[in-house]
């Protein structure tokens with residue numbers, strides 16, 4: 001087993017969270033070792049949608065021009081479909097506000113960029129920013145000293161056992177995080193976990209500059225998605241809460257096939273051809289606060305379970321958690337203190353930033369169990385432009401989004 005030099009931070013996983021951590025940490029002057037078991041470019045099962053927070057965080061990393069030039073599709077509208085088959089199209093473009101800060105000005109942009117390309121861009125940038133980067137290296141365990149994580153152990157691409165020492169370990173290794181497991185922080189509860197299938201298609205008709213979420217009976221309150229993925233392709237998928245899936249005995253492959261065969265999609269799918277067998281993966285949602293720090297370590301992105309429970313979006317929150325963890329790692333190195341007590345400020349800051357929004361989304365997800373309510377909102381919004389404009393504003397502004405939980409909003413729909 002080879003023993004190598006020591007680093008300020010060892011980052012396990014070079015997906016969006018690990019790559020963004022590395023970029024922020026490099027700006028702060030930290031020596032980062034970045035490790036990933038995969039070799040890039042690699043695929044990641046995803047809807048590939050980058051909206052709202054993803055765009056804002058990418059802008060902070062000066063990555064937007066590069067992201068815009070990747071294969072994919074710009075998004076200007078969101079389309080919601082109800083179980084009854086009504087649809088409403090909501091514009092993503094907010095009214096121009098003079099003097100708006102740069103980050104807020106980009107929040108209404110959206111893109112769908114296949115993760116094969118998106119993650120490769122982030123990985124290449126992070127590779128260049130890291131003090132050292134190794135792909136094809138699988139981390140199997142943490143190294144400990146006096147109850148504190150001091151490094152990682154794994155096997156490199158040549159099959160050799162390797163170990164590294166670092167002042168702080170960052171678990172950016174996704175849903176099945178080995179860092180979270182070894183630190184005793186891994187806890188997946190079916191109530192706080194979604195499963196979803198993705199299938200790339202070509203030849204889906206009617207996909208332009210919109211992403212479409214259709215609340216279909218097959219997976220309610222989950223949804224079927226149809227996203228343009230550029231180059232004549234579509235990212236099509238379906239997902240739902242794991243506990244609901246078990247309770248109703250749903251087979252997601254059959255649910256996807258049945259949903260796409262609904263009369264409302266039949267014409268659009270008539271010339272469509274799948275480019276793969278549907279592939280599934282897990283979404284750890286932030287409908288409860290999970291511990292994200294331990295002695296000498298922090299979890300970011302999916303390893304910390306920060307996906308939006310209503311929309312299923314996780315990239316933006318991964319990027320944000322990476323930025324906040326890099327700030328804390330910098331402070332911890334300055335203070336020479338990587339105790340869980342010191343690192344807790346990272347977890348507190350993440351939940352201060354995201355907790356309210358994740359709570360709203362959790363409650364919206366619960367509301368969406370009521371089929372009649374989803375039908376009512378989408379039917380009324382489809383017929384009244386002022387309602388779809390209000391929903392657009394609420395979706396773009398997390399603070400405004402809380403109005404979607406206000407009973408008065410629904411009474412207005414019923415009697416307004």
Ligand SMILES: Cc1cc2nc3c(=O)[nH]c(=O)nc-3n(C[C@H](O)[C@H](O)[C@H](O)COP(=O)(O)OP(=O)(O)OC[C@H]3O[C@@H](n4cnc5c(N)ncnc54)[C@H](O)[C@@H]3O)c2cc1C
Pocket residue numbers: 012013014015016017018035036037038044045046047048049050054137138139140172173174175177178196197198237239280281282283300301302303307312313314315316318
């Ligand atoms: C079907 C589906 C659809 C989704 N759609 C969207 C969407 O449209 N928009 C959106 O914003 N979010 C979406 N999400 C969520 C999004 O994919 C995740 O939130 C996001 O990928 C989290 O990034 P991450 O960097 O934390 O983890 P990941 O992207 O999972 O990256 C983890 C990295 O860690 C590496 N790794 C894992 N274990 C080890 C190990 N032991 N040693 C070394 N390396 C390791 C992996 O190879 C990988 O590169 C979707 C998720 C699913 C499953």
